[in-house]
Amino acid sequence: MTSNTVTVHILDKDYCIACPADERANLESAARYLDGKMREIRSGGKVIGADRVAVMAALNITHDLLHKQQRLDQDVSSTRAHVRDLLERVDGALATDQDSSHS
Template identity: 85%
Template sequence: MTQSNTVTVHILDKDYCIACPPEERANLESAARYLDGKMREIRMSGKVIGADRVAVMAALNITHDLLHKQQNLDQQASSTREQVRDLLDRVDQALATDQDAPQS
């Protein structure tokens, strides 16, 4: 069993010790900085009071962004698949036309 290292991250004026494999440390620290920034934006707006509520609003905003980006990726993948199908059809038509042409 591999032992995880503990990483301390600072989010909204609090430290959190989190078990994390060494190869994921940079990603965890990056995620913590991102979350801290989002929570600070929400707190600075003055519309949400209380760390718990700020955390929930940040989680909702981040989740919304993630789902929106995933939807865009899905739409792009669908569009790309359609373009590839169209190109394959055109290649098939060109090959069929070439085979039908008299050979000299």
């Protein structure tokens, strides 16, 4: 894994970042996403200054990430409960089947 320098353009500035070659596409995608979020916030006109725009973008992205993680955790819990219910039903059906075959 060789590391190359990748230049990304975020909110009218260039940033040179060391990045493994196999992660270049992910870095570029992340930079485009961040640039879009920062431009969206800046165009709203309520936040002035690149530092503040960056912090607001970071907070929005973090909020979205945590919200998606929470939903994923809820989905996993729901799926586990569903699987447990199915296993109990299968166990019950097998137990009933064994009881009737021994009669």
